[in-house]
Amino acid sequence: AMDTDLSSQDRKDLDKFIKFFALKTVQVIVQARLGEKICTRSSSSPTGSDWFNLAIKDIPEVTHEAKKALSGQLPAVGRSMCVEISLKTSEGDSMELEIWCLEMNEKCDKEIKVSYTVYNRLSLLLKSLLAITRVTPAYRLSRKQGHEYVILYRIYFGEVQLSGLGEGFQTVRVGTVGTPVGTITLSCAYRINLAFMSTRQFERTPPIMGIIIDHFVDRPYPSSSPMHPCNYRAGEDNGAAYPSVEDSQEVCTTSFSTSPPSQCVFTVTKAHFQTPPPVVTDTLKVPVMGLAVSHQLSSSRLSYQPAALGVGSADMGYPVLFAGGLNAAHPHQLIGPGKEGGVPPIPSQPAHGTQADQERMCTPLDGVHYSAATPSSSEDTETVSNSSEGKCGSPHDLLETIFIRKVGAFVNKPINQVTMANLDIPFAMFAPKNIELEDNDPMVNPPDSPETESPLQGSLHSEGSSGSSTGNTHDDFVMIDFKPAFSKDDILPMDLGTFYREFQNPPQLSSLSIDIGAQSMAEDLDSLPEKLAVHEKNVKEFDAFVETLQ
Amino acid sequence: APAMNCRAEVLEVSVEGRQVEEAMLAVLHTVLLHRSTGKFHYKKEGTYSIGTVGTQDVDCDFIDFAYVRVSSEELDRALRKAVGEFKDALRSSGSDGMGQISLEFYQKKKSRWPFSDECIPWELWTIKVNVVNLANEQERQICREKVGEKLCEKIINIVEVMNRHEYLPKMPTQSEVDNVFDTSLKDVQPYLYKISYQITDSLGTSVTTTMRRLIKDTLAL
Numbered sequence: 001a002m003d004t005d006l007s008s009q010d011r012k013d014l015d016k017f018i019k020f021f022a023l024k025t026v027q028v029i030v031q032a033r034l035g036e037k038i039c040t041r042s043s044s045s046p047t048g049s050d051w052f053n054l055a056i057k058d059i060p061e062v063t064h065e066a067k068k069a070l071s072g073q074l075p076a077v078g079r080s081m082c083v084e085i086s087l088k089t090s091e092g093d094s095m096e097l098e099i100w101c102l103e104m105n106e107k108c109d110k111e112i113k114v115s116y117t118v119y120n121r122l123s124l125l126l127k128s129l130l131a132i133t134r135v136t137p138a139y140r141l142s143r144k145q146g147h148e149y150v151i152l153y154r155i156y157f158g159e160v161q162l163s164g165l166g167e168g169f170q171t172v173r174v175g176t177v178g179t180p181v182g183t184i185t186l187s188c189a190y191r192i193n194l195a196f197m198s199t200r201q202f203e204r205t206p207p208i209m210g211i212i213i214d215h216f217v218d219r220p221y222p223s224s225s226p227m228h229p230c231n232y233r234a235g236e237d238n239g240a241a242y243p244s245v246e247d248s249q250e251v252c253t254t255s256f257s258t259s260p261p262s263q264c265v266f267t268v269t270k271a272h273f274q275t276p277p278p279v280v281t282d283t284l285k286v287p288v289m290g291l292a293v294s295h296q297l298s299s300s301r302l303s304y305q306p307a308a309l310g311v312g313s314a315d316m317g318y319p320v321l322f323a324g325g326l327n328a329a330h331p332h333q334l335i336g337p338g339k340e341g342g343v344p345p346i347p348s349q350p351a352h353g354t355q356a357d358q359e360r361m362c363t364p365l366d367g368v369h370y371s372a373a374t375p376s377s378s379e380d381t382e383t384v385s386n387s388s389e390g391k392c393g394s395p396h397d398l399l400e401t402i403f404i405r406k407v408g409a410f411v412n413k414p415i416n417q418v419t420m421a422n423l424d425i426p427f428a429m430f431a432p433k434n435i436e437l438e439d440n441d442p443m444v445n446p447p448d449s450p451e452t453e454s455p456l457q458g459s460l461h462s463e464g465s466s467g468s469s470t471g472n473t474h475d476d477f478v479m480i481d482f483k484p485a486f487s488k489d490d491i492l493p494m495d496l497g498t499f500y501r502e503f504q505n506p507p508q509l510s511s512l513s514i515d516i517g518a519q520s521m522a523e524d525l526d527s528l529p530e531k532l533a534v535h536e537k538n539v540k541e542f543d544a545f546v547e548t549l550q
Numbered sequence: 551a552p553a554m555n556c557r558a559e560v561l562e563v564s565v566e567g568r569q570v571e572e573a574m575l576a577v578l579h580t581v582l583l584h585r586s587t588g589k590f591h592y593k594k595e596g597t598y599s600i601g602t603v604g605t606q607d608v609d610c611d612f613i614d615f616a617y618v619r620v621s622s623e624e625l626d627r628a629l630r631k632a633v634g635e636f637k638d639a640l641r642s643s644g645s646d647g648m649g650q651i652s653l654e655f656y657q658k659k660k661s662r663w664p665f666s667d668e669c670i671p672w673e674l675w676t677i678k679v680n681v682v683n684l685a686n687e688q689e690r691q692i693c694r695e696k697v698g699e700k701l702c703e704k705i706i707n708i709v710e711v712m713n714r715h716e717y718l719p720k721m722p723t724q725s726e727v728d729n730v731f732d733t734s735l736k737d738v739q740p741y742l743y744k745i746s747y748q749i750t751d752s753l754g755t756s757v758t759t760t761m762r763r764l765i766k767d768t769l770a771l
Contacts, residue, residue: 037606037607037609037616038605038606038607039604039605039606039607039621040604040605040606040621041604041621042588042601042602042603042604042620042621042737042738043588043601043602043604043737044588044589044591044601044736044737045589045591045601046588046591046599046600046601046602047602053587053588053600053601053602053603054602054603054604054605055602055603055604055605055621121715124584124712124713125713127583127584127605127712128584128709128712128713130583130605130618131580131583131584131617131618131705131708131709132705132706132709134607134616134617134618134705135701135702135705135706136702139616140614140616143616172706173710173713174709174713175709175712175713176713
């Protein structure tokens with residue numbers, strides 16, 4: 001029995017392998033979300049510093065963060081290393097996209113040879129990770145980051161938390177490697193519902209605001225780390241801030257033996273580097289501008305969207321942008337970050353014409369800050385006053401598009417000149433708005449007639465209904481390709497599209513007026529549970545009301 | 551002679567004509583990424599060290615897709631050549647555009663003279679291709695996305711197979727290394743492999759079998 005126990009040398013080697021495997025895993029994941037194509041060279045002679053015989057560069061900051069998160073520990077049962085990838089818009093809204101988990105379970109493979117088979121299998125697993133990091137939805141998102149959003153990473157160690165991924169997240173297993181002390185597993189859980197997050201959760205789980213705020217303020221882990229942009233700023237950060245080379249680089253000199261593995265020679269030494277410290281070089285281009293976007297979320301950023309307006313029995317089609325994942329039976333009640341400090345950045349009397357539209361265009365710039373401050377109410381006030389100084393870019397700057405299709409597709413469908421950014425809804429830009437293509441895609445949309453479906457469905461899939469033409473009059477500023485069903489109604493004196501546009505930016509609810517906004521964020525948070533309790537108590541009433549709308 | 555323990559994996563894709571090459575390269579490169587090591591350097595006492603394998607991202611032009619391949623121009627050239635031939639054969643076959651390309655990993659077993667060396671396959675990947683014709687630009691756009699999604703699934707499938715950690719040839723001694731690995735490339739060392747393809751004619755039979763039948767019938771007269 002004693003023969004099969006791990007020798008102390010094997011144990012040391014195994015621990016080292018696992019440690020460096022964890023560090024390389026983090027590097028691969030973060031580098032795959034930098035937004036750049038990665039390229040490293042093969043080298044026929046071993047350089048002595050390429051763990052697992054793979055050329056994976058080490059970004060010093062990333063190694064530093066990973067080591068900080070691990071704080072000397074190794075993944076073990078119940079203690080997993082997680083790399084969380086999230087997206088943050090220029091307005092400050094954020095959304096978790098993926099959680100990569102490096103876990104250890106109890107299933108041991110006592111027979112396996114550490115410095116031979118385990119090492120090679122870990123190498124294989126890293127290759128699989130390289131491949132898999134390119135096939136989850138976040139890859140394509142990360143390749144397009146920089147303008148409207150950035151991709152952030154966060155490393156934590158402990159229990160895996162998947163609740164931020166939204167409903168119906170998918171998992172993909174990258175692979176497993178059995179070792180004498182347990183089986184290493186590497187997997188990824190990723191969000192598939194990239195549309196507006198809140199809708200389904202309204203019914204049973206806490207509303208979205210809780211998730212967004214908790215995410216940044218009330219973390220489940222006491223020692224959780226802050227988010228970091230995957231695109232980081234090199235240069236001055238190098239060297240000074242991070243541990244010296246000797247600490248951060250351990251050399252792996254490997255020799256393998258073709259004789260029976262028991263005679264394997266394997267040495268791992270700390271090298272005294274003659275070569276210059278590892279700087280991220282050529283293949284990883286790093287933008288000059290640091291993107292430390294401040295965390296702006298606060299409870300004052302709440303607003304309720306207007307209820308869907310019924311027009312007789314033919315209900316108005318609800319704006320498409322709320323439709324992704326929207327339960328047709330609950331047409332409204334979307335909760336999301338609103339305006340800061342309760343100051344509406346747009347006039348309360350929405351008017352047609354260029355003037356009003358110009359003002360609306362300014363709002364996206366509210367969210368763009370390049371200071372690494374922590375959220376505080378004073379900062380919010382500052383923010384608000386800055387924004388009202390009219391830092392408006394030209395409308396053309398804002399006429400860009402990004403949007404994602406609902407499930408699984410990596411589609412960037414550039415529809416002309418529409419931006420969601422001026423809608424005061426988080427991730428408005430990600431709302432599915434591509435009715436046109438979806439309409440024509442028989443795989444997505446079976447050609448049913450609108451009448452047979454609920455009003456919402458009908459509006460979603462309406463084909464060439466008459467509301468479309470007028471809805472597009474103000475092409476530059478229409479936020480959605482809006483085709484309300486049954487929009488030509490003799491009862492109404494005006495066109496439905498016009499009606500909707502006029503009232504799409506209602507004044508703030510008085511409950512969210514500036515008085516509330518002036519309070520501190522903490523107070524707002526405190527009052528939330530009460531408000532929630534009240535709403536929950538009246539849930540039956542709300543449901544009944546909703547029924548009457550159908 | 552068929553091997554005892556050759557595992558076989560089959561993948562199927564439907565693509566537009568101009569997507570054939572990129573789709574095939576994506577799959578083949580992903581497999582070879584997992585089936586290539588760094589160059590071995592044998593030292594005394596039967597030990598060896600292994601070189602370093604670099605990797606790089608490849609963006610597809612006709613598919614909304616990207617994949618990782620081994621950084622080796624020689625290997626890339628070899629695959630492109632094979633895939634190019636396959637694509638040409640598909641195009642000129644005049645059939646419904648169906649065929650398959652196979653990537654087989656094998657070991658050489660040296661035999662004594664006068665017998666020639668045996669090639670014993672231990673893993674066979676077959677990609678069945680169905681070429682579709684599209685009517686307009688909109689369909690092409692949808693196809694770009696759909697094929698991209700499909701390829702993502704294929705990559706996940708390939709990784710699943712690789713993760714099973716099933717039979718792999720034993721690490722060879724210096725004298726045996728050429729029976730297991732292709733040592734002809736200067737920067738990486740894939741397992742010995744060969745690529746072949748077949749075009750299926752519209753009757754669903756492969757062209758090779760059709761030819762054989764024709765010849766047999768002719769001889770029978």
